[in-house]
Amino acid sequence: MNGTAASSALYVDAEGGEDFTTIQAAINNASPGDTIIVYPGTYTENVNANVENITIRSLSGNPEDTIVVHVGSGSNFNIDADSVTISGFNITGTDSTGIYMSGISGANITNNKFSGIGCGVQMESSGMCSLISNTVIDSAQHGFYLESSSDCIISNNVISDTGEEGILLENSVNCTLTNNTISNTEYDSIYLYYSGSCVLTGNSISNSYDNGISLYDSGSCSLAGNAISGSYNGIELNSSSNCNITDNIISYSWDDGIDLDSSGNCNITDNTITDAEDDGIDLNSSSNCDITGNTVSNIEEDGICLEYSEGCSLINNTISNTSFGIYLAGSDGSTLRNNTASSGTYGISLWGNKNCTLTENVMSGNRYNFDYDIYEISDFENASGNIIDTSNLVDGKAVYFFENEPDPLIGNDAGVIYCINCGNVEIKDLVLQNNTYGVFLYNTSSEMQNNTINNTIYGTMILCSQDVRLSGSRIENSMAGIILEEAMDTTLTDNTVRVSFFWD
Numbered sequence: 001m002n003g004t005a006a007s008s009a010l011y012v013d014a015e016g017g018e019d020f021t022t023i024q025a026a027i028n029n030a031s032p033g034d035t036i037i038v039y040p041g042t043y044t045e046n047v048n049a050n051v052e053n054i055t056i057r058s059l060s061g062n063p064e065d066t067i068v069v070h071v072g073s074g075s076n077f078n079i080d081a082d083s084v085t086i087s088g089f090n091i092t093g094t095d096s097t098g099i100y101m102s103g104i105s106g107a108n109i110t111n112n113k114f115s116g117i118g119c120g121v122q123m124e125s126s127g128m129c130s131l132i133s134n135t136v137i138d139s140a141q142h143g144f145y146l147e148s149s150s151d152c153i154i155s156n157n158v159i160s161d162t163g164e165e166g167i168l169l170e171n172s173v174n175c176t177l178t179n180n181t182i183s184n185t186e187y188d189s190i191y192l193y194y195s196g197s198c199v200l201t202g203n204s205i206s207n208s209y210d211n212g213i214s215l216y217d218s219g220s221c222s223l224a225g226n227a228i229s230g231s232y233n234g235i236e237l238n239s240s241s242n243c244n245i246t247d248n249i250i251s252y253s254w255d256d257g258i259d260l261d262s263s264g265n266c267n268i269t270d271n272t273i274t275d276a277e278d279d280g281i282d283l284n285s286s287s288n289c290d291i292t293g294n295t296v297s298n299i300e301e302d303g304i305c306l307e308y309s310e311g312c313s314l315i316n317n318t319i320s321n322t323s324f325g326i327y328l329a330g331s332d333g334s335t336l337r338n339n340t341a342s343s344g345t346y347g348i349s350l351w352g353n354k355n356c357t358l359t360e361n362v363m364s365g366n367r368y369n370f371d372y373d374i375y376e377i378s379d380f381e382n383a384s385g386n387i388i389d390t391s392n393l394v395d396g397k398a399v400y401f402f403e404n405e406p407d408p409l410i411g412n413d414a415g416v417i418y419c420i421n422c423g424n425v426e427i428k429d430l431v432l433q434n435n436t437y438g439v440f441l442y443n444t445s446s447e448m449q450n451n452t453i454n455n456t457i458y459g460t461m462i463l464c465s466q467d468v469r470l471s472g473s474r475i476e477n478s479m480a481g482i483i484l485e486e487a488m489d490t491t492l493t494d495n496t497v498r499v500s501f502f503w504d
Helices: 023-028 377-381
Strands: 009-012 035-038 041-044 047-049 055-058 066-069 075-079 085-087 090-092 097-102 108-110 113-115 119-124 130-132 135-139 144-147 153-155 158-162 167-170 176-178 181-185 190-193 199-201 204-206 213-216 222-224 227-229 235-238 244-246 249-251 258-261 267-269 272-274 281-284 290-292 295-297 302-307 313-315 318-320 324-329 335-337 340-342 346-351 357-359 362-364 368-373 397-403 414-420 425-428 431-433 437-442 446-449 452-454 458-463 466-471 474-476 480-485 488-493 496-498
Touching: 009 023, 023 035, 023 047, 066 075, 075 090, 119 135, 295 302, 302 318, 318 324, 324 340, 340 346, 346 362, 362 368, 368 414, 368 437, 414 425, 414 431, 431 437, 437 446, 437 452, 458 466, 474 480, 480 496
Parallel strands: 009 035, 035 055, 041 066, 047 075, 055 085, 066 090, 075 097, 085 108, 090 113, 097 119, 108 130, 113 135, 119 144, 130 153, 135 158, 144 167, 153 176, 158 181, 167 190, 176 199, 181 204, 190 213, 199 222, 204 227, 213 235, 222 244, 227 249, 235 258, 244 267, 249 272, 258 281, 267 290, 272 295, 281 302, 290 313, 295 318, 302 324, 313 335, 318 340, 324 346, 335 357, 340 362, 346 368, 397 414, 414 437, 425 446, 431 452, 437 458, 446 466, 452 474, 458 480, 466 488, 474 496
Antiparallel strands: none
């Protein structure tokens, strides 16, 4: 067919079978709305697409047989007009940019292969563009790089073996990244830098030498249904608030599964995190976050860790096989409800927190199910405001935690006991085991008789208390059986303490 026979179609054949032997010559003779169809072959040229609303596509639709090789400096394709479509090419050339555009709207880049280049697609100050079903292999820098661009769609692309990020967005907003497969990147597989209000869904990421998905100062983003394996942090947010992290599957992280730093008001919901070498979910200085319905297992350190992250809610999470199931430090005003922490070293550990509420949490099968402590003894002088009721269970028994209670009553279902600034408490005929403390008393008098305390770090702690009588009790397998510190008028009678010195 002669390329000039129909104004809407121009044909290119490097072998001379059509009117044009180069893509550029066809563009130079094209009008808006035309389609340029390229026969299989190798085209060694730098193409400037400067006619709006044209389509440049391979005849076969197979990138393997229609090759555009970069010449000299610059890019294989430079898009210099709106609404240009490029489809079906193998775009290659050492250190070149495959497709470059600046100040463009409505470009469509589909079904291309980029190989052995510097960057697959670089987009600056452009909008409403689509990058769909492309393959990028062995790029020296990025797979795709968007700068100061908006409302773009990046979907169903395969990116591997990049020297830097797989996909980098810088100062770009309202973009959607969905169903992309990214592997073997030297930097983050997906990195959003000052790029808010983006949606990342259904992406599959593996073997990143940095983070799987990383956001810096990129708030109000949604990360849902992504699968991430073999990265430093699976998902990392830094100074990126108001994000939703939902239904992601994260495994084999070298550090944390999900890591938030200075990123408040985020929702972390229904994620599955396994086999992290540090924490499953780690929040630092990230307040007012909701952490709900997550499953976390086989974690070297903390299943869920909050440090200086106030006002967070941890609800319906399931954590197993960790060093610490849930660890809170300096995270005042947080709520823990209906979480399960099992088969770890510690179940739930609280350090230096105030005004927290714990209800209906289940700790079982841990070496030490429950741990509550403070940084300075003087901190006990003022009420912490923590509410930890007996609906919390340690190996099926209740946690009894009292502050400023004049007449604390301990039931026979007790599994661990804390009385801080309380009146006289009677503790009798109980079996208390598998917690950091069996009994912890601060500024509290007590009659303790015939109790059995096993497998604790500190069997009985009597701190700044007076008129305490401990008799007929047996304490075994603790680093320290009975500790008296600033205790007065304390009587110990007929107790058996068998201590195994150990530390985990």
